[in-house]
Amino acid sequence: MAAASGTLRRSGPTHRGLRNLGLVAIFAFGAWVQATGLIHAMLSQWDDILYLGKQHLELVGISWILAVAVGIPLGVLLTRRSVRRNSETILQVVNTGQTIPTLAVLALSMSVLGIGFWPSIFGLWIYSLLPIVRNTYQGILAVPGHLQEAAVGMGMTPPQILWRVELPNALFVIFAGMRTALAINVGTAPLAFLIGGGGLGELIFTGIALDQQTMMLAGAIPVALLAVILDFMIGLVQFWLVPKGVNPLRGSR
Amino acid sequence: MIRLEQLTKVFQTDHGSVTAVDHVSLEVPEGDICVLLGPSGCGKTTTMKMVNRLIAPTSGKIYINDKDTDEYDPVELRRNIGYAIQQIGLFPNMTVEENITIVPDLLGWDKKRCRERARELLNMVAMEPDQFLRRYPSELSGGQQQRIGVVRALAADAPVMLMDEPFGAIDPINREVIQDEFLRMQEQLRKTIMFVSHDIDEAVKMGNGIAIFRGGSLEQYAAPDELLAYPVNDFIADFVGGDRTLKRLRLAHIEDAMSIETRTVGLDDSLDKARDLLESTGVEAVVVLDGQRHPRGYVDRRVAIQGEGTAGENLLPLAFTVKRRDDLRTAVSQMFAHDTRWVAVLDDHGRYAGFVTQASITELLGTGSRRPATA
Numbered sequence: 243m244a245a246a247s248g249t250l251r252r253s254g255p256t257h258r259g260l261r262n263l264g265l266v267a268i269f270a271f272g273a274w275v276q277a278t279g280l281i282h283a284m285l286s287q288w289d290d291i292l293y294l295g296k297q298h299l300e301l302v303g304i305s306w307i308l309a310v311a312v313g314i315p316l317g318v319l320l321t322r323r324s325v326r327r328n329s330e331t332i333l334q335v336v337n338t339g340q341t342i343p344t345l346a347v348l349a350l351s352m353s354v355l356g357i358g359f360w361p362s363i364f365g366l367w368i369y370s371l372l373p374i375v376r377n378t379y380q381g382i383l384a385v386p387g388h389l390q391e392a393a394v395g396m397g398m399t400p401p402q403i404l405w406r407v408e409l410p411n412a413l414f415v416i417f418a419g420m421r422t423a424l425a426i427n428v429g430t431a432p433l434a435f436l437i438g439g440g441g442l443g444e445l446i447f448t449g450i451a452l453d454q455q456t457m458m459l460a461g462a463i464p465v466a467l468l469a470v471i472l473d474f475m476i477g478l479v480q481f482w483l484v485p486k487g488v489n490p491l492r493g494s495r
Numbered sequence: 496m497i498r499l500e501q502l503t504k505v506f507q508t509d510h511g512s513v514t515a516v517d518h519v520s521l522e523v524p525e526g527d528i529c530v531l532l533g534p535s536g537c538g539k540t541t542t543m544k545m546v547n548r549l550i551a552p553t554s555g556k557i558y559i560n561d562k563d564t565d566e567y568d569p570v571e572l573r574r575n576i577g578y579a580i581q582q583i584g585l586f587p588n589m590t591v592e593e594n595i596t597i598v599p600d601l602l603g604w605d606k607k608r609c610r611e612r613a614r615e616l617l618n619m620v621a622m623e624p625d626q627f628l629r630r631y632p633s634e635l636s637g638g639q640q641q642r643i644g645v646v647r648a649l650a651a652d653a654p655v656m657l658m659d660e661p662f663g664a665i666d667p668i669n670r671e672v673i674q675d676e677f678l679r680m681q682e683q684l685r686k687t688i689m690f691v692s693h694d695i696d697e698a699v700k701m702g703n704g705i706a707i708f709r710g711g712s713l714e715q716y717a718a719p720d721e722l723l724a725y726p727v728n729d730f731i732a733d734f735v736g737g738d739r740t741l742k743r744l745r746l747a748h749i750e751d752a753m754s755i756e757t758r759t760v761g762l763d764d765s766l767d768k769a770r771d772l773l774e775s776t777g778v779e780a781v782v783v784l785d786g787q788r789h790p791r792g793y794v795d796r797r798v799a800i801q802g803e804g805t806a807g808e809n810l811l812p813l814a815f816t817v818k819r820r821d822d823l824r825t826a827v828s829q830m831f832a833h834d835t836r837w838v839a840v841l842d843d844h845g846r847y848a849g850f851v852t853q854a855s856i857t858e859l860l861g862t863g864s865r866r867p868a869t870a
Binding site for chain 2: 399410
């Protein structure tokens, strides 16, 4: 800490100069945006943004949590000895699923389940599933064989090995998969509007259809913010939850 | 005690069945280290892994302290056998303390007892507990990791240990240090240990008994000195190396080849006394001691005949001395370095104990006799 503040003090003048310049730039940008009337227009839709934002968050949150809840156990299952010989085949099938365009997945989901919230959840869930399954599978396979051998040799039971050795050591990779899934999910969620799932996509697509830029931005900007904030939050969880010894972010010491 | 009876393992592969271990019978007495030695693929590791059922035997029996290991649940069996592997296998997600106390924790020890045990073990390998308990394996040096790997196997104080090239992942200098450290611990702990190695020098150093394997069968099982002195066939002679006699020097202590010589002279004794001694015993030199029996130098034939006055006035300096508990290699090496045929031996307090000559060493190697390693 002392070293850090020392660095700050030493590079003080330039640092402060850059920061002031940044503040001026942001202020100028704000003034310009204000001048175009964008902020005012967006604020007039504040109620819509709140309502649809909440819906959007539900779409993302529920489908993502379901994907985690199913994806991690599925990934673990694929690494079990009895299943392992078929794992690559199964993953290839799921992989192929991932190559189907997002919109097509939603369309298929709609044609089977109808329109509305839950078909949207289903589509997003399917789409978030693969990165989680794949990373869980790869993460556990990447745990060195000698750790398994040591664990068995010391008398751990298979569940103990899973919980104490395999999962903790694979956790960083699993989290990376969950993060990827979340990013994909947030980016795909606006499309849910097209099959009646609501969310901020409603503002975006309606804005495009009506050629109303402010309405479109009133949807697009919150979506972008949401993506950044959610990724930041899961990053924090990853930082604190992955054991220090296997967490490259925290390094050693 | 570990006893293997007609232990056999046949692996079924795509190319038919392969016999990895072929009717091996051997017994490791309580408190001994038995080194399983041989080229890779000889079945030594497979044999060891059958003891804690990491590999299930095809046929044959394994007894630990006269109890058939078939009667144990494998998980329970493994918790009661210390296990250290070549890659160390410390869990990177756990602290040093958590790593050490894995087996005690599995056995249901309470937290406090686990912690005390971890501290005790770290002290045993001279690692400061307050400094290391909270660290992660990635924050340790290779030597420190290796030490933790070994004490982890000792954690639950199991009477029997399996060690699969436990010092294999470390540089030669540190390996020597850790081997010595481990031998010192073993003197106290007296575990019954099965130890896999491919290094004859390590085997000679660590083992009370060495079992040499070839192609799945046990070729010879004997004490290190016997193995080096009397290899039963060409394969073994070849495996232990052409310098096997020199290797035996490391097994013997200086005192094994030492002549206890009580006939010495003091600093104030006259040269005449020294000359009489030299003539009556036929040795080439006589050591001169001070009042505390510390050697101050020596007098040889030439000095004794030509010199005048007391022994103290005509001292020739001793170029070097050795200690009676040192291995014989040290003495031989020093004798070659200084081009002498004898060397004075000191006891633990620096007092004169006797001397060793090249002839006495040759004689010792010739007889192949040696105190039992367990003494």
